[in-house]
Each structure stands twice: as structure tokens, then as C-alpha cells.
Amino acid sequence: MKYLITGGCGFIGSNLAAEVLKRGEELFVLDNLFRYGSGSNLEWLRTKGDFTYYPYDTRNTNDVETVIKEVQPDYIFHLAGQVAMTTSISNPRLDYDTNALGTFNLLDAVRKYSPDSVILYSSTNKVYGDFEYLHFREESTRYVCEEYPNGFPESISLDFHSPYGCSKGCADQYLLDFHRIYGLKTSVFRHSSMYGSNQHATYDQG
Numbered sequence: 001m002k003y004l005i006t007g008g009c010g011f012i013g014s015n016l017a018a019e020v021l022k023r024g025e026e027l028f029v030l031d032n033l034f035r036y037g038s039g040s041n042l043e044w045l046r047t048k049g050d051f052t053y054y055p056y057d058t059r060n061t062n063d064v065e066t067v068i069k070e071v072q073p074d075y076i077f078h079l080a081g082q083v084a085m086t087t088s089i090s091n092p093r094l095d096y097d098t099n100a101l102g103t104f105n106l107l108d109a110v111r112k113y114s115p116d117s118v119i120l121y122s123s124t125n126k127v128y129g130d131f132e133y134l135h136f137r138e139e140s141t142r143y144v145c146e147e148y149p150n151g152f153p154e155s156i157s158l159d160f161h162s163p164y165g166c167s168k169g170c171a172d173q174y175l176l177d178f179h180r181i182y183g184l185k186t187s188v189f190r191h192s193s194m195y196g197s198n199q200h201a202t203y204d205q206g
Contacts, residue, residue: 004028004073004117006058006106007080009038012122012194014045016077021049028071030064031080032057058102061109068109068117076119078106081168085126088164096167103171107178107186118185119175125192127169128152129159152190 003020007013008029020027029051033039042053052071056063058080081099082088088095103121110117135146145152160169175186 001074002026002028002071003075003077004030004067004071005077005079006030006102007078009033009042009045010035010079011037011041013077013079014041016079017045017051018048021045021051027051028054028067028073030054030056030058030067058105059097061105064102064105065109065113068106069113072114073117076106076110076117078103078119078121081122082164085162085164088162088167092163092167095163096170099164099167100170100174104174107174107184110184111178111182115182115184119187121171121175121186121188123172123188123190124165124168125190126162126165127158127160127172127190128156129161129165 003025005013005017005020005027008017008027009031013029013031017027017029027049029042029045031038031042031053032055033042034057045051054063054067056067058064080102082095107119110119131145134148136143137146148156158169160166172188172190175184175188178184179186
């Protein structure tokens with residue numbers, strides 16, 4: 001199987017890429033190394049096995065189409081993105097271009113050149129807006145929402161907050177609609193803050 005990871009030198013991407021290599025699959029990484037720590041993650045990843053690296057930018061249509069046409073990936077983990085709330089407020093254009101436009105470029109390239117690829121997208125819980133109307137209780141390993149003890153259903157209303165929530169939400173909805181309209185195989189993960197090795201977190205994350 002061929003795996004393409006956009007943002008493959010980031011926190012989640014580099015760990016996922018290492019797992020792909022561990023399993024002996026063919027790996028392709030697309031990352032412009034814009035984010036602090038991405039370069040060192042790339043060097044770390046090179047110690048884990050052989051893969052093809054593209055120093056490209058998802059905001060560039062030609063970059064994305066070139067990779068999709070060349071690779072024809074079986075699976076795409078779309079992790080490239082702008083992840084800081086404060087950055088989205090100070091520079092909403094960068095935030096929109098990275099999260100919304102970058103995702104659209106990827107989807108449209110897959111639609112045209114590799115429609116059988118499976119696309120898995122890293123979205124955010126910020127698409128749900130303010131959860132103050134819900135009630136949570138603390139348990140030994142997590143907080144449980146009393147109204148939704150088994151997790152939030154897909155039917156729960158979306159309420160984008162902040163430029164970050166809007167850009168991620170826009171991308172989120174495009175993935176769902178490219179499935180409905182064009183039949184692409186897409187899936188969206190709306191997760192919260194995570195932490196771990198290779199993160200190189202900034203003060204405004206989590």
C-alpha cells in the first residue's frame with residue numbers, strides 16, 4: 001500500500017509516518033517545513049526507514065497535483081495545517097489559505113487524478129463551538145459528557161468559532177461534500193488537543 005501524509009513532518013504526521021515505515025508500507029511525505037521543529041522531525045524520520053519526501057506546500061495547486069498524479073496513493077492522511085488559535089486571529093488569511101484552500105486543493109487533485117484514494121482528515125473540536133451548555137464529569141482517565149457519554153454523534157450541530165474554527169470547519173465540510181457529490185472516500189476526525197513526542201508545541205496550543 002502507498003501512504004501519503006501531508007504535514008508528515010509535524011507532531012502527529014511524523015509519528016504516523018514512523019508507524020507506516022514500521023509496517024513496511026510505501027511512504028510519501030509532503031511538508032513545507034514551515035512549522036518550528038518540522039526539520040528536526042524530518043531528520044528523525046529518516047532514521048526510521050526509506051521514504052519519498054516532497055518539500056511542497058498544499059496551498060500551491062501545482063505542488064499538490066504533481067504529488068497526487070505521481071504517487072496515486074491508496075491512503076492519504078491530510079495533516080498539513082495551521083494549528084494555533086492565536087495565529088488564526090492575527091493572520092486569518094494565512095489560516096484560511098493553509099486550512100481551507102490547502103484542503104480544497106488536495107480534494108480537487110484527488111477528484112481529478114486519483115479518485116480511489118482514501119482521505120483521512122485531521123479536523124478539530126472547534127467546529128462545535130462553545131460547549132458550556134453541556135455537563136461534564138471527571139473520571140479516572142477522562143472527562144465524560146453526561147448528555148453524550150459515548151461521544152458526540154455526527155448529528156450534533158456545528159457552530160464554528162474563531163477564524164481557526166471557520167477554516168478547519170470549511171475543510172471539514174468540503175471533505176464530507178466531496179464524498180456526497182463526487183463519491184470520494186473521505187473521513188473526518190474531530191479531535192481535541194493532543195500531546196506527545198515530536199510535538200515542539202508553542203505557547204498557544206492546547
